[in-house]
Amino acid sequence: MRSINSAYAGLPGSYLFSEVARRVRVHKEQHPEENVISLGIGDVSLPLAPAIIEALHGAVDEMGRAETFRGYGPEQGYAFLREAILKHDFLARGVELEADEIFISDGAKSDVGNFQELFGADAVIALTDPVYPVYEDSNAMSGRGGVHENGRWSRILYLPCTADNQFQPELPETRPDVVYLCSPNNPTGTVLGREALAAWVEYARANDTLILFYAAYEAFIRDDAVPHSIYEIPGADEVAVEFRSLSKTAGFTGLRCGYTVVPKKLRARTADGHELSLHDMWLRRQCTKYNGCPYIVQRAAEAAFTEPGRTQLLEALSVYQTNADMMLKACRDMGLRAFGGVHSPYVWLETPGHVSSWSFFDHLLEKAAVVCTPGSGFGASGEGYVRLTAFNTPALTREALERISRVL
Ligand code: PLP
Numbered sequence: 001m002r003s004i005n006s007a008y009a010g011l012p013g014s015y016l017f018s019e020v021a022r023r024v025r026v027h028k029e030q031h032p033e034e035n036v037i038s039l040g041i042g043d044v045s046l047p048l049a050p051a052i053i054e055a056l057h058g059a060v061d062e063m064g065r066a067e068t069f070r071g072y073g074p075e076q077g078y079a080f081l082r083e084a085i086l087k088h089d090f091l092a093r094g095v096e097l098e099a100d101e102i103f104i105s106d107g108a109k110s111d112v113g114n115f116q117e118l119f120g121a122d123a124v125i126a127l128t129d130p131v132y133p134v135y136e137d138s139n140a141m142s143g144r145g146g147v148h149e150n151g152r153w154s155r156i157l158y159l160p161c162t163a164d165n166q167f168q169p170e171l172p173e174t175r176p177d178v179v180y181l182c183s184p185n186n187p188t189g190t191v192l193g194r195e196a197l198a199a200w201v202e203y204a205r206a207n208d209t210l211i212l213f214y215a216a217y218e219a220f221i222r223d224d225a226v227p228h229s230i231y232e233i234p235g236a237d238e239v240a241v242e243f244r245s246l247s248k249t250a251g252f253t254g255l256r257c258g259y260t261v262v263p264k265k266l267r268a269r270t271a272d273g274h275e276l277s278l279h280d281m282w283l284r285r286q287c288t289k290y291n292g293c294p295y296i297v298q299r300a301a302e303a304a305f306t307e308p309g310r311t312q313l314l315e316a317l318s319v320y321q322t323n324a325d326m327m328l329k330a331c332r333d334m335g336l337r338a339f340g341g342v343h344s345p346y347v348w349l350e351t352p353g354h355v356s357s358w359s360f361f362d363h364l365l366e367k368a369a370v371v372c373t374p375g376s377g378f379g380a381s382g383e384g385y386v387r388l389t390a391f392n393t394p395a396l397t398r399e400a401l402e403r404i405s406r407v408l
Contacts, residue, residue: 007143012151016133016377017041020361027365037400039327039388040371042186042345044251046319048300049312052250055303059296070295075287077104077259081298084305085259089244095231101263101279103286104293104301108216108245108258113138114289115212115241115260118281119178120271126157126176128169130187130378130385132214135180151380160381161188163350167339168196175207181230182214184221187378187387188348189324189340191226197233204239210268210278211236216245216258219317220324221343237263241278248345248391250304250313257293257301320345323390323397330401331388334408345390348375352408354384361386368403 013019020040028036048056062068076082082099090097105111113134119125125139136156139145146155157176159169167190169181181200183192192200204211211230218228230236245258266278293301303309324341331338337350349372351360357374364370364386375385390397 005141005143007141007145010145010148011137011140012148015137016373019377020371020373023362023365024371027369031369034369036365036369036371037392037396037403038371039390039392039397039400040373042248042389042391043253044248044316044320044391045393046251046316048251048255049304049309049316051303051306051309051312052300056296056300059299062299063296073292073295073298075290075292076100076283077102077293078295078298081302082259084302085244088305088310090229090231090261093228093232095229097231097237097261097263101261103260103262103282104298105258105260105286105290106256106293106297107247107252108214108243108260109134111258111260112212112214112243114285115243115282116142116144116178117285118268118278119144122271123177124155124157124175126159126172126179126209127379128181128185129158129160129380130375130382131180132182132186133378135212136379151376158379158381161185161190162381163337163339166190167348168192171199171203176209178210178212179204180212180214183227184217184344185340185346186214186217186344187346187373187375187382187385189342189344189346189387190348191221191343194225194227194233197227197230201230201233201236201239205235209239210266211240213240213242215242216248217344218244219249219313220321220345222321223343226343231261231263238265238267241266246301246304249317250301250309251316252297252301255297255300257297319394320390323392323394326394326397327388327390327401330405334405336408341390347388347390349386349388351384351386357383357386363407364404367407368400370400370403 082102086099145153161167167188213230230240242261246252262279262282264279327347328341339348341347357376361374372386375382
């Protein structure tokens with residue numbers, strides 16, 4: 001084989017979370033007696049809610065009976081789940097969409113990573129910095145990055161988000177074809193308010209820019225003034241795709257289920273001016289390359305939208321929110337500058353004395369046996385920060401914070 005995708009040759013070293021895992025593994029081998037606590041990777045700790053387990057059992061039993069067995073399902077998801085999502089996530093918030101504009105998948109990572117296949121090779125991509133690495137890497141893998149130098153790709157437009165601009169990305173001066181936005185944000189834990197989001201929608205409409213909006217942390221929003229969906233902004237259905245996931249809100253990080261909204265009003269053009277529907281393109285892509293999220297998982301996901309399911313999930317959510325409150329308070333009591341954490345499970349911590357993200361990561365691992373995520377792994381503007389997550393148990397979160405305060 002002599003003709004591989006040369007974009008892979010230009011990719012920088014290991015994926016952030018693999019490098020974190022590698023350093024933790026080495027530390028554990030050297031200190032087997034230590035109980036390392038992770039406030040690092042954003043994985044949940046609470047088990048699945050009873051309503052979800054019940055639905056899973058029911059669906060498993062259905063698969064064991066000839067009359068209810070299901071084989072291949074619709075690639076874009078079963079209608080029962082698409083309808084439940086439509087009703088709960090959108091119609092209940094006054095957002096008018098249709099069920100077949102919602103595509104069910106095995107999680108947002110695949111959808112976010114795959115969606116860029118619809119863009120031209122020369123499309124200009126804008127990313128907030130810091131950013132969830134998949135947005136950047138998936139475009140770079142398809143050759144849209146250019147050259148990688150000093151932590152940045154030459155063809156990608158970066159929108160720095162730091163304490164200086166309250167982590168609000170500024171509207172780009174040169175027009176990108178696509179911009180990725182994430183609110184509540186991973187990693188900074190901050191949100192885009194209604195006004196800021198409306199400015200982005202207006203910009204996208206005026207500049208023919210597509211917004212890819214990641215809203216999987218919307219359940220953490222505690223203030224009604226903050227939009228949960230970009231479609232709460234009028235006109236957004238003509239310029240935005242929205243990605244959601246049950247990973248963090250319903251504990252599906254292992255079970256795997258996400259969904260992507262691609263409104264039929266969205267139009268896009270080829271370089272020679274040929275107009276296509278992004279909805280039709282995504283449908284075509286999914287039908288060709290994907291055979292659908294498992295039936296039993298979709299039944300489990302459906303349970304997340306029932307009354308008992310909702311109530312149980314809100315209880316779990318409040319555990320994580322209480323952890324986030326505890327983390328914010330403890331960090332500030334230690335005299336650290338901490339951001340996010342209010343409408344989000346992530347606290348974005350400025351390193352003390354502006355030491356580098358990886359130095360602070362190593363310090364916390366070595367001295368406190370606590371794992372965080374180095375901010376620089378999310379982009380150049382993340383240097384000098386680390387991300388802490390609220391997904392561990394309250395007891396271990398408390399202990400981790402006590403250990404951190406002892407080693408600072
Ligand atoms: N996008 C962002 C911004 C995320 O934070 C995550 C999960 O951490 C994902 C995508 C992936 O989510 P999923 O588990 O649904 O694949």
